[in-house]
Structure formats: C-alpha cells, structure tokens
Amino acid sequence: MRLTLRIWRQRGPERPGAMTTYEVDGISEDMSFLEMLDTLNERLILEGDEPVAFDHDCREGICGACGMVINGQAHGPERTTTCQLHMRHFADGDTIDVEPWRAAAFPVVKDLVVDRSAFDRIIGSGGYVTAPTGSAPEAHATPVPKPVADTAFEHAECIGCGACVAACPNGSAMLFTSAKVVHLNVLPQGAPERESRVLDMVAAMDGEGFGGCTNTGECALACPKGVPLQAIATMNREFLRATRKGAR
Amino acid sequence: MSYVDYTVGEPIADTKCPAGPIEERWDRRRFTAKLVNPANRRKYTVIVVGTGLAGGSAGATLAEQGYHVVQFCYQDSPRRAHSIAAQGGINAAKNYRNDGDSIHRLFYDTVKGGDFRARESNVRRLAQVSVEIIDQCVAQGVPFAREYGGLLDTRSFGGVQVSRTFYARGQTGQQLLLGAYQALSRQIAAGNVEMHARTEMLDLIVIDGRARGIVARDLVTGEISTYFGDAVVLATGGYGNVFYLSTNAKNSNATAIWRAHRRGAYFANPCFTQIHPTCIPRSGDHQSKLTLMSESLRNDGRIWVPKAKGDNRPPDRIPEQERDYYLERIYPSFGNLVPRDIASRAAKNVCDEGRGVGPGGQGVYLDFADAVARMGRDKVAEKYGNLFEMYQRITAENPYEVPMRIYPAIHYTMGGLWVDYDLQTTIPGLFAIGEANFSDHGANRLGASALMQGLADGYFVLPSTINDYLARHPHDTVDPRHPCVTEAVADVRVRLDKLLSVNGDRTPDSFHRELGELLWDNCGMARNDAGLRKALERIPELREEFWRRVKVPGSGSELNQSLEKANRISDYFELAELMCLDALHREESCGGHFREESQTPQGEAARDDDRFAYAAAWEWRGEGGRPPEEHGGGTGVAPVLHKEQLVFEYVHPTQRSYA
Ligand SMILES: Cc1cc2nc3c(=O)[nH]c(=O)nc-3n(C[C@H](O)[C@H](O)[C@H](O)COP(=O)(O)OP(=O)(O)OC[C@H]3O[C@@H](n4cnc5c(N)ncnc54)[C@H](O)[C@@H]3O)c2cc1C
Ligand code: SF4
Ligand code: FES
Secondary structure (H helix, E strand, C coil): CCEEEEEEEECCCCCCEEEEEEEECCCCCCCEHHHHHHHHHHHHHHCCCCCCCCCCCCCCCCCCCCCCEECCEECCCCCCCHHHCEHHHCCCCCEEEEECCCCCCCCEEECCEECCHHHHHHHHCCCCCCCCCCCCCCHHHCCCCHHHHHHHHHHHCCCCCCHHHHHCCCCCCHHHHHHHHHHHHCCHHHHHHHHHHHHHHHHHHHHCCCCCCCCCCHHHHHCCCCCCCHHHHHHHHHHHHHHHHHHC | CCCCCCEECCCCCCCCCCCCCHHHHHHHHHHHCCCCCHHHHCCCEEEEECCCHHHHHHHHHHHHHCCEEEEECCCCCHHHCHHHHCCCCEECCCCCCCCCCCHHHHHHHHHHHCCCCCCHHHHHHHHHHHHHHHHHHHHCCCCCCECCCCCECEECCCCCCCCCEECCCCCHHHHHHHHHHHHHHHHHHCCCEEEECCEEEEEEEEECCEEEEEEEEECCCCCEEEEECCEEEECCCCCHHHHCCCCCCCCCCCHHHHHHHHCCCCEECCCCEEEEEEECCCCCCCCCCCCECCHHHHHCCEEEEECCCCCCCCHHHCCHHHEECHHHHHCCCCHHHCCHHHHHHHHHHHHHCCCCCCHHHCCEEEECHHHHHHHCHHHHHHHHHHHHHHHHHHHCCCCCCCCEEEEEEEEEECCEECCCCCCECCCCCEEECHHHECCCCCCCCCCCCHHHHHHHHHHHHHHHHHHHHHHHCCCCCCCCCCHHHHHHHHHHHHHHHHHHHHCCCECHHHHHHHHHHHHHHHHCCCECHHHHHHHHHHHHHHHHHHHHHECCCCCCCCCCHHHHHHHHHHHHHHHHHHHHHHHHHCCCCECCECECCCECCCCCECCCHHHHCEEEEEECCCCCCCCCCCCCCCCCCCCEEEEEECCCCCCCCCCCCCC
16 A cells, blocks of 8 residues: 655754655555554655654553544554554554553654653552562462452553553543552452552652543543543542541 | 584583582572672663563563663663564473473473473473462553453463463563563663663673673664673573574564674584474565464364365365364374474475465464354453464465365474573673573474563573672673773674675565575575575575675664664574584484484484583684685684583483373
C-alpha cells in the first residue's frame, strides 16, 4: 500500500515541533505499525535525514515502551499496543497522523518519545509490598481464593504504557494508579499496607502534575490491556476508607 | 595468520566450588564467605547494570542489605527490561503435586537437559534455591495462577515428566519482573538505589586488575560519564539479537558483556545458542523480530505436518491418517514435550524433507483441535487466551479453528561471561548474573529455567557471594584522573565519533540483517566445518565494509537511535566471529550446538565426552587475525581458549534419550 504520513517532529524538549508529511510506498499489510515506520526510517537515513525517534523494545505488546497517538487515538484504531497494530487495519491511500502522547506530566523528549518517569515515581511511593528478600513465609502458608487472585492479575496486567493518560482529556493517571492499588490491595499479602499505599500513591500522582478524573472513561477504552474502569471507583473507595481510618 | 586461529592456554583450575557432598556445598560456601558489617555496608557502592529479573532482584536485595546501589538500564523505565516478555513460567522443586519431584530431580533434569555441559555444583544450588524464589515472589504479591482451593497451580514444560512450572497466565515474566521492579522502586524512593534509566554502559573500567566502574552514555543528552564503585554486576541479558531476527526485545544487546570481555573477562561457550521450536514464522522481508508462542502450548497442542511432501491442502482437508505427528512418533515417552533443541531440529528436518507448511514451506502445525474437543473452548481460552489473541493479531488467523503455524527461532543464549561458583568473572570485582553469564544451562536450557536462574542469581546467590569479595576489599575511592579511566572514556568517544563520521551509504540495520542471515545459515540450527569456515571468512569482510560504508545521521549529543544501533552492531561483528570460532572448534554435537559431522545413526546429537567435556572460556587478545590498522586496532593476537574441565559426580553422562 501507499500511505501519506503526517508525523510530529521535534528535535528536543525545549524545541518547537511540527507535523511533517512523508509518503511511503510498498507497505505490506502484514507489517506492524512500527515496521512501517522502520521502512520510512531506513529511507530517511539513506536520504541523509534523521529518522523518526520512537520508543519500542519488545514489539510484543508487553513492555509498554511503544505508544503514539494515531489519527487522534492512543495506540490507534485497534485495542492493542502500537507495536501490535498491523497495517491491515489501514487502507491503501490513507493519510495517517502520528503524534506523541500529549500530557503535561509526559514532556516530549524527541519526536514521538516522551518522558514517563512520573509513573516510576508513583510506583515508588507505595506500589509494592514490603517484603525484603529472605523474609518470605512458605508460599502455601496463605491460600488466596482464585477469584481474588484473578482480580489481582487482571489489574496487574497494566504495562505502564501511558495510553490512559494520553487518551484522557484531563491527562489523568487514575487508571494507571488504580490498577496497581487494586492489584495489591485485594491480596492478603498487600493488606498490611493497604491504607498507606493508596494515600501515598494518590498523593504522588497529584504531585506529578496529572489532571483530575472527571469520569469520561476514555482511559479504559484506550487501555491495550483491558484494565477495567471499575478500578478507579475501587481506588476511590480505598482512598475514602483510608482517609476515614486515618481521621479516626 | 588466518581467522580460524586460536591457541590453547592454561586450563581453568579453580572454580571456587566448595568441596564435600553436593547437597552441602551452597551452605558451606555461605558459611565460609566473609561478611561485611551491616554498619559498613553503606560505604560500599555496587554498580548494577540491567534491571531484568537478575538485575532488578539483585539491585533491590543489595539495597535492602544496606549497600549503596547505582543501577542502569537503557529503557526509559526499569520495568521494561526484556524479562517482561517471558511468557510460560518459572520452575521450582516444590513438589506441590506430589508427583515425585524433588530438588535432586530438578538438578538431574537440568544437567541432563543441558546435555552434560553445565557445572554440577551450580545447577544443584539453582535447584535448591528455586523453592525460596516462589515464596519470595508470592510474598511480593505476584499473582500466580491458582487452583480453586486457593493454592498455586503448576504445569509441565519440555524435557521433564513432572509438573513444576509456576505461571501467571502467559505473562509470567511480566509478573515476576513487576515484583522485582516494585521492590527496586521502593529502594529507589528510599534513596538506596540511584537509578539511571535511558543510560547505556559502553565500557568497563578496570584499575589494578579490579573492576571499579563503567563508562556510560546518557541516551537523551548524549553525555558520556563515568561511574565508580567497589564492584560491578552485569545483568544485561543475552546476545540472541546478534542474529537480527530473534525473539529478544529489539534493543537487547551484547555491548556490556562484550566490552567487559575486551577488558579481560573470559567469554564461555559463545556457540551455545537456543533455538525455540514454537515461534510465529516470518511473513516477509520487513520482519523486524520474531514472536514466540510459549512452550506451554506444547502441553495441549499437537505438532504435525502432512505425511506426503508438497501436500498443500488446507489443514482441515488433510485426514488424520495422512498426518505425521512426528514428535509423538519419534519420541513416544515425551511426545510433544521433548526439549527445545530436539523439537527444533525435528521441525527443521521435516521442513527440509519438503513437508513444511505455509509460505515457503517453513512451518509446522501446532494443533489445538483435540484440546478444544477434550477441555472445551473456554478452558483452552483460560489457559492460553492471550497467546491465541497475539497469534491472531499477528497472522490474522484464528487458532481455535485453524492450527497455528510455527517455526523455530533464536531465543536464548546459554553462553555468556564465564563465572566461578561465586558468579564472579575472571576480572576480580566483576560479577555476571542472569542470561549474561554462562553458568547453569550447559548446551541447552530447559523451559522455565531462565526466570528461575535470573531470580536465583539476583535474590539469593549474588547477594551472598558478593559480600565475600567486598569484605576482602575495603572501600577506597577511585581517582577519576587515573589513566585507566581516561583511556576507557577516550575509547568510547573515538568509537562513537568514528561511527558518526563514516557517513557512508548503508544503514546500520542493513548490516545487521546481513550478519544475522550469515549466522543463521552457518551457525544456526545445524553447523558444519565448511559453513563455519565460510562465515569466519565473511564476517571480517562485512565488518570492514561496515566501518567503511555505514551511515549514521545526527550527532552524538542528542537522542540518536541510529547511533545506539550502529554501536551495538559493531560489537555483534566481533562476537559473531567468536561464536563461529567456538562452534568450529567444538567438533561434537551437544544440546543446541548441532555439528552435522557428529550425529548418532538416528540423527540425534552425538557428544564426544572424551574430547569436549569442558566449558570453553575464551580470552580476548586483540582482534584475531585482523591487521591492527583496522578500526578498534587490536594487537592481532588470536584468542586463547581456556578449558574448564567438567566433572560429573552425581549425574552420570549418558546419551540423552527422550524416546
Ligand atoms: C519471548 C521470550 C519468552 C521467554 N519465556 C521464558 C519463560 O517462560 N520462562 C523462562 O524461564 N524464560 C523465558 N525466557 C527467557 C528469559 O526471559 C530471559 O532469559 C531472562 O528474562 C533474562 O533476564 P535477565 O535479567 O538476565 O536480562 P534481561 O531481562 O534481558 O535484562 C537486561 C537488562 O539489562 C539492561 N541492559 C542491557 N544492556 C545494557 C547496557 N549496555 N547498558 C545499560 N543497561 C543495559 C537492559 O536495559 C535490561 O534492563 C523468554 C525469553 C523470551 C525472549
Ligand atoms: S492502565 Fe492501561 S493504558 Fe494505562 S498505563 Fe496501564 S496498560 Fe497502559
Ligand atoms: S514495544 Fe513493547 S509494548 Fe510495544
């Protein structure tokens, strides 16, 4: 297929950016979106241009490195990561807009690469169980009912890609943060830190400059891992519960 | 001098394995190791490169113990290390199934699975530690699969007859890594770990024979800095990407271990690479990487090809009696669950016979029709749902209805930096853990054992053994103007400047593809003398062409992904040469290393224990037979082979049989 790409190019964090148009030809429908960009980049290099910078690593939809806004949608038209989006979902002659995540808390590093380190700091504020190596009891000491384990897993699937933030009109990180809170708070292993976890993580999230949540639900629609929107409500409940407990 | 030259040096005499009964060795080593007084630990800095299962767990644990850790990864977050992609599971000798498993059996299976080319003491320790790993991960909140009674579920993997693989759907690596990452994040927030993401180690600093730091490049600003410490731990993963097409993450690379090798760390068994039997076949020349379909699928999927050559009817039109379930036929007792090297070679054989399926005949079927009939679609979906979805997304075929097509691909590297029992390399103070070392898997790794090894090394082994080294080397500071420091920094700069200045007419990737094809053809699933010699002729030519024709746009003082790539590829050329040399010198077949000249009448790998029951540890002495004026300007001295003779006291070497 032949496509027209309009790609956001920006040399560095403090530099101005602009959409630049490229034509690409000979794109196979079996290519992934990133392989399509590889094709463009190979050509740009030979023409003496700088290739388009984008984050990627596993190309299997699990590391969460990739992510771009494609035709206005985070990760594009399919509910998957950009690396797992295939060109068969586009038609010959299409024009495709490609932009980085846009959010106050995710400054652009270069072209389509953004800085998502705020996510790491949110996890560091409480997204763990304090269990230093060597201190663990025998694994079967605490059975975990299967439905509880499944709920934890469903939330633990988050890959930290940031699509939820990019899709949210407010640039809120509620889905990401709540995914970790729910994962750990439903498990018996996470119970001792249940209150401090949610309070600290919400405070860290607010401190990073993410927007507030107005229940638009765009985040869950964009999430490639299907983290349920319900997680946000659960986190709000956990937060209330922890605040009340603290106040008592 | 020719490119195939090497000399044989002193054998490796001391691996630091404690003596005595094998069950007691690890305890004995822990007891004899010197300790560092907890109050003194804060003074010591340990550099950890890598945040995968090995590095993440090591960094967190060392920080918990009180050391100051300075840690690196090239991704934007430590959570994205390649370990995240592991699908199938992690082994542990818990014997929760009461199916006859034990620490000794896991030890036995691993030594045998590795085709008797691993060090017994290390493998025994791995099996022993495996049970603690599961406890640790559960305590961290890793959501392993559970049974309705609330206890942990397990499944079987290739090469074993017990069910000892713990898993979290098809995302075991992700869940284990997030556990380690969260523990690490806690230490980062507490100020005990200084984390440098998007920072790539480009050289090792060795002063007075000890590893004292690294040279690293900030991938965003391009700035080159030095970091010093009392010890350096490399947890940078494997080198499978030397083949270009592999199941590894795109940016996984060999640079850290290769530069350490150039500074004096021996590189062991570089030709021991693992080809995974169940990957999605390539769909065209645009292919940038290959996708694994977890080995766990072989629990319930049946592998077959048509009996007749060139039978290109769709699979559902091929009647049962005209199908060849070749693994079940040749290996009745292990069937579809034979080890990976055997399954891969069998697939290659049927394809070479002209019975392969799909485009170019480079594929075999992995069929779930029986599983769906037996367990129902829902149960199959629960076990493998995300893998099926991934397959469908990539191929646009529905594996519930049409059998999957799979083909072998490069997946894992058993070779790596040589380490002793303490996981220390031949450079004092330099440790290597996880896939970056050569330690536990011999010539073939069993499924679900890499995650086990990474976490064993990082949570339990290294944090014990490194104490001994640190206790024997009281902290002192490094003089940043030491000539060894300035020289290492200068080397890095020269190399990057050279890459930027060639300004040729070929992209870095075009070289990488070409090198990868050359290796796949000559040092891939089957190897022979003529092919390896041909590759050893061709690689230096290609390398020379690279330094003459590569084109790297942009500058070094910004985010420059072409420069990162080109720099990694420049190391692959040198590594590829050593792999081929190692493969050429090892005139036996063992595990993943199949020399066509050495097979049994049944076409299985024939080991030669009299001549090759050793680990081959290579010492860098400059750039082989190449003239020194070429870039990198080695001394022109061929590599030196040091043999670590392997002794099997507990698992007696036999011809592996899975029939
Ligand atoms: C698709 C796939 C599925 C797998 N499934 C399984 C499975 O089910 N069970 C199993 O046991 N094994 C599995 N494996 C193997 C297993 O995942 C790996 O062997 C293991 O995760 C390696 O872990 P590691 O910590 O050694 O290295 P990695 O996870 O590769 O981490 C390497 C780290 O080093 C960093 N790094 C590398 N180079 C540099 C540098 N120069 N400077 C700075 N940082 C650097 C990276 O940023 C990263 O943080 C699988 C492998 C693949 C490819
Ligand atoms: S919640 Fe979903 S969209 Fe948000 S970071 Fe996690 S995986 Fe990505
Ligand atoms: S590259 Fe890893 S999720 Fe897309």
